[in-house]
Amino acid sequence: xxxxxxxxxxxxxxxxxxxxxxxxxxxxxxxxxxxxxxxxxxxxxxxxxxxxxxxxxxxxxxxxxxxxxxxxxxxxxxxxxxxxxxxxxxxxxxxxxxxxxxxxxxxxxxxxxxxxxxxxxxxxxxxxxxxxxxxxxxxxxxxxxxxxxxxxxxxxxxxxxxxxxxxxxxxxxxxxxxxxxxxxxxxxxxxxxxxxxxxxxxxxxxxxxxxxxxxxxxxxxxxxxxxxxxxxxxxxxxxxxxxxxxxxxxxxxxxxxxxxxxxxxxxxxxxxxxxxxxxxxxxxxxxxxxxxxxxxxxxxxxxxxxxxxxxxxxxxxxxxxxxxxxxxxxxxxxxxxxxxxxxxxxxxxxxxxxxxxxxxxxxxxxxxxxxxxxxxxxxxxxxxxxxxxxxxxxxxxxxxxxxxxxxxxxxxxxxxxxxxxxxxxxxxxxxxxxxxxxxxxxxxxxxxxxxxxxxxxxxxxxxxxxxxxxxxxxxxxxxxxxxxxxxxxxxx
Amino acid sequence: xxxxxxxxxxxxxxxxxxxxxxxxxxxxxxxxxxxxxxxxxxxxxxxxxxxxxxxxxxxxxxxxxxxxxxxxxxxxxxxxxxxxxxxxxxxxxxxxxxxxxxxxxxxxxxxxxxxxxxxxxxxxxxxxxxxxxxxxxxxxxxxxxxxxxxxxxxxxxxxxxxxxxxxxxxxxxxxxxxxxxxxxxxxxxxxxxxxxxxxxxxxxxxxxxxxxxxxxxxxxxxxxxxxxxxx
Numbered sequence: 120x121x122x123x124x125x126x127x128x129x130x131x132x133x134x135x136x137x138x139x140x141x142x143x144x145x146x147x148x149x150x151x152x153x154x155x156x157x158x159x160x161x162x163x164x165x166x167x168x169x170x171x172x173x174x175x176x177x178x179x180x181x182x183x184x185x186x187x188x189x190x191x192x193x194x195x196x197x198x199x200x201x202x203x204x205x206x207x208x209x210x211x212x213x214x215x216x217x218x219x220x221x222x223x224x225x226x227x228x229x230x231x232x233x234x235x236x237x238x239x240x241x242x243x244x245x246x247x248x249x250x251x252x253x254x255x256x257x258x259x260x261x262x263x264x265x266x267x268x269x270x271x272x273x274x275x276x277x278x279x280x281x282x283x284x285x286x287x288x289x290x291x292x293x294x295x296x297x298x299x300x301x302x303x304x305x306x307x308x309x310x311x312x313x314x315x316x317x318x319x320x321x322x323x324x325x326x327x328x329x330x331x332x333x334x335x336x337x338x339x340x341x342x343x344x345x346x347x348x349x350x351x352x353x354x355x356x357x358x359x360x361x362x363x364x365x366x367x368x369x370x371x372x373x374x375x376x377x378x379x380x381x382x383x384x385x386x387x388x389x390x391x392x393x394x395x396x397x398x399x400x401x402x403x404x405x406x407x408x409x410x411x412x413x414x415x416x417x418x419x420x421x422x423x424x425x426x427x428x429x430x431x432x433x434x435x436x437x438x439x440x441x442x443x444x445x446x447x448x449x450x451x452x453x454x455x456x457x458x459x460x461x462x463x464x465x466x467x468x469x470x471x472x473x474x475x476x477x478x479x480x481x482x483x484x485x486x487x488x489x490x491x492x493x494x495x496x497x498x499x500x501x502x503x504x505x506x507x508x509x510x511x512x513x514x515x516x517x518x519x520x521x522x523x524x525x526x527x528x529x530x531x532x533x534x535x536x537x538x539x540x541x542x543x544x545x546x547x548x549x550x551x552x553x554x555x556x557x558x559x560x561x562x563x564x565x566x567x568x569x570x571x572x573x574x575x576x577x578x579x580x581x582x583x584x585x586x587x588x589x590x591x592x593x594x595x596x597x598x599x600x601x602x603x604x605x606x607x608x609x610x611x
Numbered sequence: 612x613x614x615x616x617x618x619x620x621x622x623x624x625x626x627x628x629x630x631x632x633x634x635x636x637x638x639x640x641x642x643x644x645x646x647x648x649x650x651x652x653x654x655x656x657x658x659x660x661x662x663x664x665x666x667x668x669x670x671x672x673x674x675x676x677x678x679x680x681x682x683x684x685x686x687x688x689x690x691x692x693x694x695x696x697x698x699x700x701x702x703x704x705x706x707x708x709x710x711x712x713x714x715x716x717x718x719x720x721x722x723x724x725x726x727x728x729x730x731x732x733x734x735x736x737x738x739x740x741x742x743x744x745x746x747x748x749x750x751x752x753x754x755x756x757x758x759x760x761x762x763x764x765x766x767x768x769x770x771x772x773x774x775x776x777x778x779x780x781x782x783x784x785x786x787x788x789x790x791x792x793x794x795x796x797x798x799x800x801x802x803x804x805x806x807x808x809x810x811x812x813x814x815x816x817x818x819x820x821x822x823x824x825x826x827x828x829x830x831x832x833x834x835x836x837x838x839x840x841x842x
Contacts, residue, residue, distance in 0.1 A: 382710035386696070393698040393740070456694035459659040461683045461711050461760075528698065601663050608693065 124225050152234060156241050163245030167253065180250060184318040187267075188306065190239075191274060191317075192299045198235055198278045199295045213353065223349045227342065230279070236271050243267050263325040269334040276341040283348060383470030390449055394528040397442065397449060404478075407437030408485055415492040424567055427496050428558045428574070431503030432551050434486050436511055438478035440547045443515035444522075446471050447596075451525040451607035458604060464593045472512060472589070479507045495567065502571035502578075503554060509581025511550050513588050520595040523606040612637040612764065612796045613658070617667030620653055620820075628653045628820040630667075637763075638793035640786070642811030642828075643800040644836065649817040651800040652690065655768050658798070659688055671764060687712075688766035689753040697742030701734045701752045704741060705759065712760030719759065726755050729781050746773045754782065758789075765789070766798045771806045779806065786810045804840070808833045 170179035212222060243264055250260045281295055306313045324330045374384045391397045411430050414420045442449075447467075450457060457467065483504040490497040554574055561570035581588065596603075615633040619626065628650040635641050643651045656662045658669050660676045668675050671682040688694070696704055709719040723735065733748055741749060750773050757765055770786075771779050787810060789795050801807045807814055808828055816824035816839060824839060826832055 382707055386699075386707060389698060389703070453693055453696045455661055455690065456696075458661060459683070459686070459688055459690075459694075460708070461687075463680070601661070604661050 121225055124222075155238060159238055159241040160245060163242035164249065166242070166246055167249040180255065181318065181322070183246065184321050185314050187270075187321065188314045188317045191270070192303060194235070194239070194271075194274050195278065195281070196295060196299055198274065199281060219350060219353050220346075222353070223346055226349065227276075227345055230275060231272060233275065236275055239267065239271055258328070259325045262328050262331060263321065266321055266324050266331065266334055269331075269338055273334070273338050273341060276338070276345050279345050280341070280348070377470070377473060380466050380470040380473060383467055384473060387449075387470060387474050390528070391442075396526060396528055397445075401438075403441050404438055404482070407434055408482065410434055410437075411486065411489050411492075411496075415489060415496060421493075424495065424499070424562065425555050425559060427499035428503060428555050428570070429551060431486075431496075431500040432507060432511075432554050435479050435482045435500060435504040436507040436550065438482065439475045439507055439512055439515065440550055442478070443471070443475055443512065444518070444547070445526060446516060446519040446522070447603070448519075448522050448524055448526045448607070449528070452528060454607045455604055458600065464596055465589060468516060468589060468593060468596065471516065472585075475512045475515075476508050479504050479512075498568075498571055502574040505578035505582075506554055506574040507578070509578030509585075510554075513581055513585075513592065514550065517592050517595065520592070520599050523603065525607045525609060612639075612672060613798075614670045615667070616670075618657065618664055618669060619666045620650075620657060620662065621665045626820050628657070628817075630654070630822060633815070633822065635796060635798070637796055638790075639813055640790035640797045640811045641799070642807035642814040643798065643817060644802070644804060644807055644814060645800075645817035646802075646840070648819070650820040651817060652768055653820075654817070655688070655690060655766055655798070655800065658766060659686070659690070661690075682764075684712075685763040686766070687757045687760065687762035687764070688768075689750075689757040689770070690766070690768045692746070692749055692753070694753050694756075695741045695749055698740055700738070700740055701744070702736075704752060705756055708756045708759050712762075714760050722759060723755070726785075729755065729778055729785070731778075747775055747778070750774060751778065758785075763794060764796045764798070768800050769802065770799060771801055771803050783810055804833060804836045808836065 166183065167179050170177070170182050174182060213219075247260045247264045250263075251257055281298070284294055302313065305311045324334065374381045374388070377384050391401060411434055414426055414430055420426050447454065483500055486500050487497065489500065557573055557577065558570040561573045613633075613635040615630050617632075618628065618630045620628040643654065645651055653662070657664055658671070658676060660680075660682075663677060668677065670676070671686065674682045676682050696707070699707065705719050705723060706716055709715065709722075714722070723730075729751055734744070734752060741752060744752070750770075754767060754770055757767065770782060774782065783806065786797060786799070790797055790810070790812070799807060799811060812828055814824075814826045814828055814832060814836070815822055816826075816836070824835075826835065
């Protein structure tokens with residue numbers, strides 16, 4: 120039975136058009152994973168000598184245990200954003216003669232094979248070997264490794280519970296931020312010192328193997344709790360079917376000003392407001408807006424002006440990057456209809472452009488208060504806003520012609536980028552980095568202002584040539600029309 | 612009105628469709644029948660320029676459909692649920708399609724009054740998004756939307772499937788009254804021999820991508836078709 124499941128998933132993965140179209144991207148991800156493994160290996164081997172040298176008075180073993188609490192918090196956050204819940208297309212299986220518990224055990228079991236569970240082991244095992252070489256008790260070290268495996272799995276299953284909880288709420292990343300934030304704060308202000316508690320606990324188990332039963336019991340408890348919640352969900356009228364909300368009719372008559380693109384702008388606004396996935400791009404606006412606060416108040420960054428350009432591009436362009444990179448996949452569900460309806464591609468694309476430009480302007484206006492940290496910042500935001508409007512918007516729409524991945528609008532919201540994961544951020548990088556690369560030479564050889572001027576000129580150029588560029592982009596979309604229709608009509 | 616020449620569509624080595632010549636004159640109500648995989652939907656997809664032909668072409672009103680987009684203003688269609696926009700209410704969807712076809716809200720409201728019977732009070736003003744309607748009701752919305760804006764060519768793929776018996780009968784009534792209008796060409800595909808023979812003036816049978824029968828509907832047609840498909 121398990122073999123059957125694996126077979127099914129294998130086929131689902133390799134037979135999707137997405138995989139076939141983006142081998143390169145998958146290779147890139149694989150490369151990234153190997154890189155991480157390498158880093159952890161090196162860390163595992165070198166940690167012991169480094170700690171010994173830097174803190175000769177402290178026991179390296181104890182120091183590592185002290186840090187573990189922070190690792191757990193980090194791991195929880197990383198997993199929440201990047202580890203995908205092991206979903207299986209269970210609906211077709213429900214009526215077949217398979218025990219439900221078998222399906223669930225399989226889903227949960229599969230999750231233990233996640234990359235994230237192995238990553239830490241690449242550091243823990245070499246570190247353990249170093250401990251043994253340095254005359255630590257073998258039995259103790261083995262139990263220590265065992266406890267860490269146990270903790271990793273606890274995090275693994277804890278993550279599911281959090282994700283399950285998160286998927287029910289609108290601001291799905293709030294619970295995790297709140298949880299880790301509170302834990303961190305409690306520890307930081309020494310209200311409850313998790314560092315010592317955890318460290319003491321782990322040391323205790325390592326020294327007294329019988330105590331290993333405690334973490335194992337916790338793990339088993341979590342596993343069965345997950346099992347129970349999943350089992351309740353395996354009914355088509357529960358989670359497998361999306362619940363019906365009362366529809367709100369909105370008027371949006373003000374959009375009529377946009378002339379022949381008005382119907383599409385209305386459609387896009389409804390798309391944004393009524394579907395989980397795109398709605399998350401709106402919430403991301405808030406994060407984006409606050410992003411500057413990470414850097415600007417910090418005196419450390421005051422003289423690093425290239426950072427203003429980076430933050431400026433990010434703040435004014437966050438919606439553009441987030442929404443733009445899934446053009447035209449947002450409309451993939453009804454793409455066939457759009458293609459056979461009485462519309463011109465140009466109008467369709469123009470409405471997307473209008474929406475993105477509007478977002479850039481709005482984000483720029485909202486970011487004006489940053490002027491508190493210096494006029495240069497306002498200037499940089501202005502320049503990057505123009506650049507985003509004139510250059511990045513066109514780039515992102517152009518790359519959209521190569522978009523072959525269907526989006527299921529109803530699927531879960533923020534940060535769970537169905538099938539995209541890390542890829543999402545890869546797309547954003549060039550958009551954020553190129554303006555810095557343009558800015559830097561002008562800044563070094565002439566002045567800060569000239570660097571910004573270069574961005575403004577490029578942006579204005581893009582805006583002036585807008586009609587021409589749109590013609591070009593439209594041509595590309597028409598060229599790939601059939602491929603897109605074909606790819607979008609496939610379920611993932 | 613619609614002229615097909617030398618049309619073929621291959622997927623790898625298999626021939627999905629091969630039509631040397633097929634002319635559908637203006638005003639005809641044209642039925643396409645055939646078993647699964649006979650090429651009905653492939654033909655409609657080609658007609659709507661959703662897939663590319665391997666050879667040949669379809670011209671619609673003297674416009675080659677895969678060369679120019681000018682056939683779009685007078686052509687409307689409903690192929691499957693992917694023609695619907697799930698996050699709109701039925702009204703919004705009708706208004707949207709109306710916008711694309713140059714009809715304002717008031718036009719659409721009067722237009723929809725004709726279909727009150729078909730909607731059976733289950734569609735309008737229900738405060739439901741299209742994605743939350745049942746399959747049958749979704750289909751009704753799609754078919755009615757395809758009639759917006761006085762199109763000259765209406766393409767419906769399997770319009771009767773998934774509909775309840777009452778709606779099937781009402782839909783047939785609507786299609787028949789449309790076919791009385793000699794400016795409207797209607798193309799329908801169906802598995803249901805009864806329905807097509809009742810509605811269509813001409814029926815073409817496809818088998819493995821090729822035309823095997825081309826019949827002007829008469830009282831004997833149903834029997835002839837049943838004999839053909841009874842193997």
